[in-house]
Amino acid sequence: MVGRMIICGLLFSLNVAGQEQETIDSVRSHERTSSLMRRLRQVQQNLDEKARKKVDPHYIELPEKPWTVILRYNENIVDVDYSQSLDFPEQQEHVDWKLCFQPPMASSVGIWVGYRGTGFAYSQSLNKNVGRYFSFSSTGAKYGVNFRYRHFNTREVTFKAKDQIEGKEDQEYERNGNMPSPVWIRSAYLNGYYVFNGYRYSQAAAYNQSVIQRRSAGSFLAGATWYQSSFEYADINNALFILIGNGIHRIKVHQASIGFGYGYNWVPLRGLVVNAMLMPTFSVYSRVKVYKYAFNFELSDGTGEVDDYGDWNPETHTWANGKTHKPITMIKENDNNIAYWDQDDEIDYSMFRFSADLRLGIAYNWKNYFLGFHAQYSNLTYKKDQCKVNIFDAYARLSLGVRL
Numbered sequence: 001m002v003g004r005m006i007i008c009g010l011l012f013s014l015n016v017a018g019q020e021q022e023t024i025d026s027v028r029s030h031e032r033t034s035s036l037m038r039r040l041r042q043v044q045q046n047l048d049e050k051a052r053k054k055v056d057p058h059y060i061e062l063p064e065k066p067w068t069v070i071l072r073y074n075e076n077i078v079d080v081d082y083s084q085s086l087d088f089p090e091q092q093e094h095v096d097w098k099l100c101f102q103p104p105m106a107s108s109v110g111i112w113v114g115y116r117g118t119g120f121a122y123s124q125s126l127n128k129n130v131g132r133y134f135s136f137s138s139t140g141a142k143y144g145v146n147f148r149y150r151h152f153n154t155r156e157v158t159f160k161a162k163d164q165i166e167g168k169e170d171q172e173y174e175r176n177g178n179m180p181s182p183v184w185i186r187s188a189y190l191n192g193y194y195v196f197n198g199y200r201y202s203q204a205a206a207y208n209q210s211v212i213q214r215r216s217a218g219s220f221l222a223g224a225t226w227y228q229s230s231f232e233y234a235d236i237n238n239a240l241f242i243l244i245g246n247g248i249h250r251i252k253v254h255q256a257s258i259g260f261g262y263g264y265n266w267v268p269l270r271g272l273v274v275n276a277m278l279m280p281t282f283s284v285y286s287r288v289k290v291y292k293y294a295f296n297f298e299l300s301d302g303t304g305e306v307d308d309y310g311d312w313n314p315e316t317h318t319w320a321n322g323k324t325h326k327p328i329t330m331i332k333e334n335d336n337n338i339a340y341w342d343q344d345d346e347i348d349y350s351m352f353r354f355s356a357d358l359r360l361g362i363a364y365n366w367k368n369y370f371l372g373f374h375a376q377y378s379n380l381t382y383k384k385d386q387c388k389v390n391i392f393d394a395y396a397r398l399s400l401g402v403r404l
Contacts, residue, residue, distance in 0.1 A: 054141040059200040061212040063403050065368060068210060070112040070401035074123060076133055077105050078150055079392040080185055082231060084245045086299070097161040099241070101183060103154045106133045112399075116140075117210035135395075139208050142198035146376075148189045148393070153182040181235035187391060189378065191357065193223035193279070201265055206275035206361030209370045209401055213273040218264035223279050223357065225257045227380055231389055234291075239338055243295055247343060248387055250291035255380070257281040257355060275361040283353035290387075292343040298325035312339055355380050372399040 055062060083098040110123030118138040125133065131152025138145045155178040163170040195201060197219030205213035233241065234249040242249045261279025268274070296312055296319070310320025317339075318324055356379055363372040377394040 054198065055202070055211065056200050059213070059215045059217050060141075060202050060205070061214050063210075063212065063368075065403040066116050067404040068112075068114050068119070068208070068401055069404060070114075070208070070399050072110050072112060072121070072123070073398045074108045074110070074135075074395060075105055075397075076108075076148075076150070076395040077393075078103060078152075078185070078187070080231065081388075081390040081392075083388045085386040086244060092166045094164040095161060096164075097159070097244070100158040100160065101154055101156070101185065102158075103131065103152050103156075103185075106131070106150070108133065112208070112401075114208065114210070117204045117208055137208065139204035139210065140198075141202065141204075141211075142195045144193050144195070144203050144207075146189070146191045148395075149187070150393075151186045153184045155179045155182050157183070179233065179241070180237035181233065183231070183233040183238075185229070185231055187229035187393065188227070189393065190226045191223060192225075193221050195263075196220045196222070201263065203263060203275070203277070203361075205265060205273050206363050206372070207359075207374050209363050209365065209372055209399070212271070212365050213265045213267055214270075216265060216267045218262060221261050221263055221277070221279060223259045223261065223281065225255075225259070225281055225355075225357070227253070227255045227257070229253050229380075229391060234293075236338065236340065239295070239340070242293055242340075243297065244299060245387065247292040247294060248290055249293055251387070251389060252289040252291075253389075254285070254287045255283050255353065256285040257283045257353070259357065261357070263359075271365040273361075273363050275359070277357075277359040279357040281355050281357060283350075283355070286350045286353050288348045288350070288383075290346040290348070292346065293340040294343045296324065296326060296337070296339040297328040299328070312337060314339055317341065353381060368403040370399075370401050370403075372401070373397070374399070 080101045081098055082101070083096065086095040086097070088094075104127055107126040108123040109126065110121055112121040113119050117140055121136065123133075123135075131150060133151075134147075134149045136145075136147040157177060157179050159173070159175045159177065161173040163172075193203075195203060197217065200215075201217040201219035202211050202213055204210045230250065230252045232250040238249075259279045259281030261277060263275060263277035266274045294317075296317070308321055309323065309326045312319055319326055357376070358378075359374070359376045361372070361374045363370055373396070375394070375396040377392075380391045380393070381388070383389075
């Protein structure tokens with residue numbers, strides 16, 4: 001009996017001690033939570049005070065509610081032009097040809113959540129077979145950052161060509177069709193800029209509506225851009241295009257540019273702002289890496305003798321007559337005689353490539369809601385010998401947001 005009482009007493013003591021410990025832990029947890037909330041409020045107050053000090057309230061209004069939730073609809077389009085030149089000196093003939101790739105427009109809907117102009121977005125594509133597209137942006141009083149990534153493949157192509165004989169244009173060709181195998185194109189674009197008159201002019205007023213432009217104002221801007229892309233159609237089914245392209249089957253580009261431009265916010269009435277920005281840029285670093293195949297054929301005008309070449313030896317990379325290349329006017333699909341192997345990669349460095357960044361933004365604010373439209377156009381060009389690639393990248397965005 002005594003033993004049971006002792007055991008019950010011990011169990012009761014343990015239970016009471018456990019309840020006391022739970023109470024102590026609960027109080028400590030509540031204190032930690034309260035302390036964390038106080039620190040977060042202090043950080044928020046500091047950010048708000050700094051944001052107000054950086055702008056002229058007569059020109060830029062900082063909304064009382066700092067959080068922003070935006071529903072977005074995006075349209076993105078990329079156009080890639082790949083061109084080459086061919087010379088036939090004996091016939092005094094020159095051919096310029098171009099492949100134009102334009103994949104389906106990438107449409108998506110998404111949501112953006114941010115605090116004072118900086119936040120994160122998630123988008124869901126509405127199309128099939130348009131590849132992958134991702135973007136991020138952040139805008140402050142004196143800076144802005146934009147990032148875009150696109151990865152897609154396509155077979156649809158427009159072929160254009162001009163034929164010149166003895167320096168005179170002979171014929172022009174244009175045809176829509178499909179490549180034998182897909183062409184893969186990847187591009188990443190990172191852009192940042194600095195606003196000199198950020199005290200009275202705000203890019204954010206037009207592009208993410210984290211502030212409101214009350215009076216018209218403009219500013220000079222300085223910017224920097226990092227761009228990299230790759231263009232690849234290495235499948236042997238595309239052998240004819242690779243052969244007439246001097247064996248090039250893949251191009252990788254890394255380019256860094258700086259620019260100086262101007263932006264202006266026009267406020268025709270309260271709550272409405274129209275922005276236009278133009279920034280020419282010049283590359284200060286441009287690296288082009290070219291991957292090439294060597295073939296056992298070479299393009300010919302069809303006048304040479306080709307019957308005595310014999311069989312191809314893949315070990316020595318020669319025909320039976322000792323020659324490496326056999327003249328040919330056209331490669332047929334699934335031609336079993338085609339042989340190819342990798343050549344050494346070629347890397348070329350250059351500077352002072354010109355491009356341009358053009359943007360247009362419109363926003364209308366009422367109470368804690370706003371409606372915005374934003375469009376941007378970029379043109380990037382790179383060249384290697386007689387090979388040239390132009391990439392036209394543009395997108396448009398419609399936004400509906402609320403401040404919380």
